[in-house]
Amino acid sequence: MKILLIGMALLASGLVMGDEFTAADVERWQQQYEQVAARGRQLFTDPALGSNKVVCAQCHPNGANTHPETYPKFQKQLGRVAMLWEMINWCIRNPLEGEELAADDPDMIALQAYIHKEREGVPLAPGKH
Amino acid sequence: MTMKRRNFIRRATTTAIAGVLPVSLIRIAGAQESADFTFAYISDSHIQHIEGNRFVRNFDRGLISAVAETNLMNPKPDFVMFGGDLAQLGTREELDHGFEILSGLNGLPLRGVLGEHDYYLDLGDYWRQLFGEHYYSFDHKGVHFVVLNSILTFDDWTFNRWESAERRMSEMAGLDNPNGSPFMVGEAQRRWLAADLQNISRDTPVVVFSHSPIQKIYKGWNFWTDDADQVQAILAPFDRVNVIYGHVHQIQYNQIGNIAFNSVMATAWPWPYPSSYAKSGSHVPVMTVPMNRADPFSARDATGWQLINVHTGRVDLEYTLYDNSNRTVSWNGASGRPEDTSYQAPALRVPPQNHY
Ligand SMILES: [Fe+2]
Ligand SMILES: [Fe+2]
Numbered sequence: 001m002k003i004l005l006i007g008m009a010l011l012a013s014g015l016v017m018g019d020e021f022t023a024a025d026v027e028r029w030q031q032q033y034e035q036v037a038a039r040g041r042q043l044f045t046d047p048a049l050g051s052n053k054v055v056c057a058q059c060h061p062n063g064a065n066t067h068p069e070t071y072p073k074f075q076k077q078l079g080r081v082a083m084l085w086e087m088i089n090w091c092i093r094n095p096l097e098g099e100e101l102a103a104d105d106p107d108m109i110a111l112q113a114y115i116h117k118e119r120e121g122v123p124l125a126p127g128k129h
Numbered sequence: 130m131t132m133k134r135r136n137f138i139r140r141a142t143t144t145a146i147a148g149v150l151p152v153s154l155i156r157i158a159g160a161q162e163s164a165d166f167t168f169a170y171i172s173d174s175h176i177q178h179i180e181g182n183r184f185v186r187n188f189d190r191g192l193i194s195a196v197a198e199t200n201l202m203n204p205k206p207d208f209v210m211f212g213g214d215l216a217q218l219g220t221r222e223e224l225d226h227g228f229e230i231l232s233g234l235n236g237l238p239l240r241g242v243l244g245e246h247d248y249y250l251d252l253g254d255y256w257r258q259l260f261g262e263h264y265y266s267f268d269h270k271g272v273h274f275v276v277l278n279s280i281l282t283f284d285d286w287t288f289n290r291w292e293s294a295e296r297r298m299s300e301m302a303g304l305d306n307p308n309g310s311p312f313m314v315g316e317a318q319r320r321w322l323a324a325d326l327q328n329i330s331r332d333t334p335v336v337v338f339s340h341s342p343i344q345k346i347y348k349g350w351n352f353w354t355d356d357a358d359q360v361q362a363i364l365a366p367f368d369r370v371n372v373i374y375g376h377v378h379q380i381q382y383n384q385i386g387n388i389a390f391n392s393v394m395a396t397a398w399p400w401p402y403p404s405s406y407a408k409s410g411s412h413v414p415v416m417t418v419p420m421n422r423a424d425p426f427s428a429r430d431a432t433g434w435q436l437i438n439v440h441t442g443r444v445d446l447e448y449t450l451y452d453n454s455n456r457t458v459s460w461n462g463a464s465g466r467p468e469d470t471s472y473q474a475p476a477l478r479v480p481p482q483n484h485y
Contacts, residue, residue: 006189007484025384045306047305052177052179052183052185053177053178053179053185054177054185054187057304057305058175058304058398059398059399059400060401061304061305061350061400061401061406062305062349062406062408062409063423064401064405064406064407065401065484067485074167077424077426082427090424090425090426094159094428095187095398095428119407120406120407120408121407122407
């Protein structure tokens with residue numbers, strides 16, 4: 001009931017419907033993604049992400065060997081199915097000797113945006129080892 | 130104080146690993162010593178300075194283990210090569226710290242190959258004080274050894290592009306950094322090489338050490354030497370040539386004409402194969418059986434060092450891999466190329482060797 005009322009109010013105020021967007025919108029949204037992915041690349045090579053100046057790109061040039069398309073997947077070392085961000089935190093905590101990021105931390109989102117961008121075009125393969 | 134710490138590190142590490150040394154590494158001396166000798170090859174330790182007297186422990190440990198295990202070899206290897214990238218950012222602190230760990234090698238002669246991480250801060254000045262000349266040759270038991278400095282690049286990039294030496298070093302230190310520049314041996318050194326080989330008979334075995342591969346694998350990560358073709362042409366007339374290189378932090382091997390190529394592992398960390406970068410395409414020599422994919426939960430997995438056996442002018446590499454089954458890549462006289470002694474046939478390969 002409440003939702004319906006809000007919808008009526010939006011219609012009355014002349015705003016566009018949720019599924020109507022323009023080519024300009026698409027371009028803007030893509031740019032938003034590119035900006036976040038670029039921020040992720042910065043973090044990927046940032047000695048301040050951890051505490052010992054080691055950076056992600058030292059072991060993962062161009063984000064290689066991160067296999068974002070295979071998550072969620074079983075990690076035998078954790079004994080359960082895990083997500084990519086959990087593995088990123090493992091790397092921040094161990095090789096980088098740093099502090100973990102929350103799953104919704106903008107930096108964590110940026111790191112994943114970059115890793116996925118380097119993997120563009122690779123089919124999804126959840127669970128793959 | 131320094132000596133005390135070094136001795137402590139050596140004793141502690143030796144005690145810890147003596148019980149787990151693989152039996153395959155205890156060599157039986159050959160009947161003819163002159164035709165069969167070994168040397169150890171340790172590479173890519175990337176000693177990384179944090180600040181003050183703090184260094185990245187993980188990378189220290191990789192080098193400390195290689196030194197301790199090399200000391201346990203019996204019979205002793207004739208000498209030890211260090212294959213380059215001792216430091217991460219080429220500083221005195223890093224080179225001194227790495228060299229101090231290497232000086233724990235019990236009286237074994239040590240020679241060095243220059244890596245880009247050792248070079249691009251001060252153009253190899255301090256490294257020269259520790260190891261000597263950037264390129265040179267020597268003879269040992271009938272084999273002619275040549276050490277090249279293969280990580281030079283265009284003068285314009287080295288001398289004109291960057292506002293500081295620190296900036297130049299950090300730009301070259303990023304493997305996937307598009308601001309980097311392709312490696313090369315260069316014309317002056319190629320002339321030196323041709324002259325050095327002039328009086329060596331064609332049937333003398335030749336072993337070349339370089340940091341980058343003297344073959345073109347993947348330019349994007351400098352698994353590459355720009356003038357590799359010209360260097361190969363200088364080596365081509367010899368019956369038996371073996372090129373051993375670091376830099377790639379992974380197992381690779383290949384055969385081009387009479388030249389056998391073998392890479393060595395890093396003690397610091399493994400690198401993905403270029404084929405696992407989806408945007409790069411596949412470049413690794415097809416005859417290579419890859420190293421196992423690294424277990425991210427094991428800091429020392431997919432790192433290690435090599436014991437290299439020289440016999441009949443060809444080389445066998447025994448890869449001592451911490452936290453992983455050892456590998457042996459040997460010269461196969463019948464096929465005329467290096468082959469893995471356990472995994473070469475496709476049916477023998479194991480799932481972790483599948484990289485994607
Ligand atoms: Fe290296
Ligand atoms: Fe290197």
